[in-house]
Amino acid sequence: MAYIAGAYEHPTRDAGDKTLAQLQIESALGALADAGLSKSDVDGFFCGPDAPGTGPLSIADYMNLDLRHVDTTNTSGSSYVLHVAHAAQAIAAGKCNVALITLAGRPRADGRRKGAIVRNDSPAQPDYQWEQPFGMQILNMYGMTAMRHRALYGTTSEQLAWIRVAASEHAKHNELAMIRKPVTVEEVVQSPLVADPLRRLDCCITSDGGGAVIVTRPEIAKSLAMGRFRPCVRVKGSGERPQHQQGGYFEITESGAVVSGRTAFAEARVRPADIKYVSLYDSFTITVLIQLEDLGFCAKGQGGRFVMDGNLISGIGKLPFNTDGGGLCNNHPGARGGMTKIIEAVRQVRGEAHPAVQVPNCDLALVNAIGGQLGVRHASGTLILERE
Amino acid sequence: MTGRIPSDPQPTAETQPFWDAAREGRFLVKRCRACTKAHWYPRTHCPFCASADTEWTEASGGGTIYSYSVMRRAEPVYVMAYVTLDEGPTMMTNLVDCDPDALAVGARVRIVYKPSTGGFAMPMFSPVPEVRS
Ligand SMILES: [Zn+2]
Numbered sequence: 001m002a003y004i005a006g007a008y009e010h011p012t013r014d015a016g017d018k019t020l021a022q023l024q025i026e027s028a029l030g031a032l033a034d035a036g037l038s039k040s041d042v043d044g045f046f047c048g049p050d051a052p053g054t055g056p057l058s059i060a061d062y063m064n065l066d067l068r069h070v071d072t073t074n075t076s077g078s079s080y081v082l083h084v085a086h087a088a089q090a091i092a093a094g095k096c097n098v099a100l101i102t103l104a105g106r107p108r109a110d111g112r113r114k115g116a117i118v119r120n121d122s123p124a125q126p127d128y129q130w131e132q133p134f135g136m137q138i139l140n141m142y143g144m145t146a147m148r149h150r151a152l153y154g155t156t157s158e159q160l161a162w163i164r165v166a167a168s169e170h171a172k173h174n175e176l177a178m179i180r181k182p183v184t185v186e187e188v189v190q191s192p193l194v195a196d197p198l199r200r201l202d203c204c205i206t207s208d209g210g211g212a213v214i215v216t217r218p219e220i221a222k223s224l225a226m227g228r229f230r231p232c233v234r235v236k237g238s239g240e241r242p243q244h245q246q247g248g249y250f251e252i253t254e255s256g257a258v259v260s261g262r263t264a265f266a267e268a269r270v271r272p273a274d275i276k277y278v279s280l281y282d283s284f285t286i287t288v289l290i291q292l293e294d295l296g297f298c299a300k301g302q303g304g305r306f307v308m309d310g311n312l313i314s315g316i317g318k319l320p321f322n323t324d325g326g327g328l329c330n331n332h333p334g335a336r337g338g339m340t341k342i343i344e345a346v347r348q349v350r351g352e353a354h355p356a357v358q359v360p361n362c363d364l365a366l367v368n369a370i371g372g373q374l375g376v377r378h379a380s381g382t383l384i385l386e387r388e
Numbered sequence: 389m390t391g392r393i394p395s396d397p398q399p400t401a402e403t404q405p406f407w408d409a410a411r412e413g414r415f416l417v418k419r420c421r422a423c424t425k426a427h428w429y430p431r432t433h434c435p436f437c438a439s440a441d442t443e444w445t446e447a448s449g450g451g452t453i454y455s456y457s458v459m460r461r462a463e464p465v466y467v468m469a470y471v472t473l474d475e476g477p478t479m480m481t482n483l484v485d486c487d488p489d490a491l492a493v494g495a496r497v498r499i500v501y502k503p504s505t506g507g508f509a510m511p512m513f514s515p516v517p518e519v520r521s
Contacts, residue, residue, distance in 0.1 A: 129397035130429040134482050134512075135502055137457065140468035143457030151455070151493035195468075196488075200430040248428030248477025252455065252470070370503035376480075380464075 002088035002099075003221030004233040004385065006035025006214035007160070007346040009324075011330060013178045015106040015208035017138035018051050020269070021062045023104035023210045028063060031212035036224045037098060038157070042214075044069040044096030048076075050105050050334045052208075071095040075242065077281055078371030080213075080338040081381030085238035087215035097217050097372040104210030105334015111334035127245075131376070138283075139203070141375035143195030146286040150197055150254045152301065156242035157197055161188035163285040164201050166312035171325025173356040179329045185316050202285040204337070211339040213346070221263075233349045236364075237268025237384035238382055244377045256380030257294035257368055264382035266368075268367035275384075276362045277348045278319060279341035281369035282326040288312075291368050295382070314357040323348065323357035338381065349387045363387040391484055392466040396506040405444050410509040415499050416417055417475050428477035429454040449499035450474045451513065458488040471497055471513050485514040 010031030015023060024047075032038060045067050051059045055072040071086050072078055077265040080103055087099035121128055132328040149155045165185055165232070183201060191200040216224075225232045241263070243254035265271060272295060280291045290304035297319060298306040311317035324330045327337040345365040348354040353362075365385045373376035405496045407418045417478035426447075429473035433440050454470035467483040483491060484502060497513035504510050 034483065043521060092453060123398040126402075126431065127429060129399060129403060131480050133397050133508075134480055135392060135393040135394070135462070135468060137459075137468075140457040140459055142467060143459075144470060146456040147457055148455035191412055193458070195460065196456075198457075245428075245478075248426075248479065251476065357467045 001218065002091045002215050002235050004010040004084065004213055004235065004342070004346050005216045005221045005224050006031040006037065006123060008034050009211045009331065009340060009343045010104070010209040010333065011158040011176050012209045013176070013207040015053070015109040018106070020050070020104050020106060021059060024051060024073070024102050025061050025063050027104055027210040027212040028100055028102050031210060031214050033216045035216070036228060037214060039063065040066065041098045042066055042100045044087060044090055046071045046087055046098035046099060046101040048072070048079040048103060048336065049074045050336060056112050059292040064304065065100070067097070072275045075379035075381065076371035077283065077336040078338045078369035078379050078381040079097060080342060081383055082240050082379070084213065084215055084235060084342060084383055085356045085381065086291070087133065088235045088238065090382065091215065091217055095361045097220065097226055101215065102210065102212045103333060103336055105336060105337040106208040107206050107334060108208045110132045135374070139143055139195040139198070139374055141373040142284045142286055143198045143374040143383050145252045145290070146197050146284070149286065149290070151254060153304065155304035157189045157199065158185050159308055160202055160285040160289065161185040162307045162310070163312065164188045165283070166307070166310060166317070167282065167322055167326045167328040170323045170357050171329035173354045174330055175323050177325040177330040178207055198284060198286065204283050204332050205329065206335055207331050207333055209331060209333035211333065211343050213342055216291045230350055232388040233386045235383060236268070236270070239263025239267070239382040240379060241374040242379040253290060253373055254300070255290050255294050255370055256378060257291045257370065257382065260380040260382040261295040261368065264384050268384040268386070270364060270384065274364050275319070275366045277323070277345065277359045277363065278321045279345040279367045280321055281337040281341055282322060282328045283337060283370070285328070287370055287374060290374065291370065295366065295368060314359055320359050323353050323359070336371070338371065341367050341369055342383065345383070345385050349385050391502065392462065392464050392482070394482070394502065394504045394510045396504045397508055403430055406430055407500055407508055410443070410501060410511060413509070415449045415511060416444040416446045417473065417477070418442050419445045426477055428473070428479045432471070442462065447476050451497055453483070453491065453493050453495045453497055454478045455493055456491055458499040467491065469513065482512045483514065484512045491515070
């Protein structure tokens with residue numbers, strides 16, 4: 001089993017003149033410094049399509065990394081969660097000792113504000129002609145997912161709003177959060193409809209920045225942690241699951257988290273009730289609700305009831321989530337939310353989260369991300385992290 | 389009110405028969421001769437049993453709303469939807485000629501063709517008025 005020895009969230013939310021390559025190396029060096037390692041220790045490099053150039057090549061060249069293992073698995077926003085699992089596998093197989101995983105994005109500086117994310121769909125995709133002409137967008141795919149969940153289970157806008165409220169109650173403690181002002185359920189349900197039944201405040205922010213994590217061998221992680229008088233963060237279980245339209249017979253209210261979660265829990269030999277904190281990729285409020293159900297924190301259809309009355313707020317509820325404010329309020333660099341979810345989970349397991357939101361005795365945390373789009377094609381990645 | 393005009397689908401050799409038939413007002417669904425199951429979207433190899441023995445069959449054009457979402461800020465406003473066809477599979481489409489505030493998951497719809505920017509006949513759906521007995 002491998003360990004996460006370093007984690008770093010880039011402090012910027014608007015990159016200005018900083019290039020993607022600069023954001024990549026600043027994030028990488030931040031994570032290495034957090035681990036107590038240097039660039040020359042890195043022998044494995046994992047990145048997503050946010051890294052400019054052919055796969056890992058341009059950024060490896062820019063940073064002048066001396067590598068013997070690379071992985072550019074791309075499942076959009078969940079890529080980085082899968083990278084942690086793949087890094088652990090590569091380390092176990094002896095393919096590398098110190099794996100660097102990076103993310104950087106600058107959609108704001110590039111003028112691509114929320115709702116204007118450039119998509120890379122090509123007519124060579126077999127699905128293209130059956131979807132793109134009809135105006136398929138990220139927004140309406142999640143909108144349809146929320147609409148069907150409402151029709152099947154009676155989930156209300158007020159229930160979804162509680163997810164935003166919880167995120168905002170956490171973000172108010174985070175000096176770097178893009179939106180720090182707490183909101184009420186009433187404010188969320190009175191915000192304008194954008195894609196029925198989702199409203200403006202059901203949607204995440206878009207920000208510039210990045211992040212990086214370091215995954216390494218047990219003996220290296222333990223000696224580094226000992227030198228810094230802090231606990232180790234062990235990758236205790238992982239799972240991944242691409243999910244799609246299955247030939248036209250599908251249920252959009254059920255995500256790949258059913259399988260990725262089951263796989264991770266089985267590997268970690270723990271149950272949902274053992275988890276003290278969850279980081280869930282909150283592209284929209286509905287994404288959080290569906291992950292909670294599919295990971296087994298409540299029964300299918302009960303997510304609306306589960307999130308009500310502050311149940312996700314640290315210090316108040318049973319299952320604190322996204323204590324940094326998440327993608328709804330804090331940070332969503334490059335519209336890829338997996339990385340920041342890992343980083344906040346590492347803080348929680350180490351006991352290094354903001355004191356106002358630190359979960360007491362947080363010995364077991366779960367990270368889940370849905371990359372791509374609920375409602376059509378996505379990949380879910382799950383990690384279970386343990387304090388040691 | 390004029391609706392949103394869909395972009396062109398960019399057919400391939402694998403799908404040209406669908407778009408040719410649509411021009412004539414015929415709605416084709418691919419069905420597998422080996423396992424008899426209909427699938428969406430149409431492809432050469434059956435997504436269930438992988439047989440290449442698939443055929444175009446004319447579908448009824450009836451279905452029910454699986455889900456939908458109204459794009460409130462788009463100009464013009466349009467309705468994204470999944471419709472479950474009476475033949476079994478669910479397809480992505482738009483709901484048109486309808487009041488966006490009067491739609492419901494499970495409601496009956498019927499196929500209607502709307503032209504794309506380049507003149508393709510795009511399969512869309514509109515609500516069927518309820519028949520009172
Ligand atoms: Zn078949």
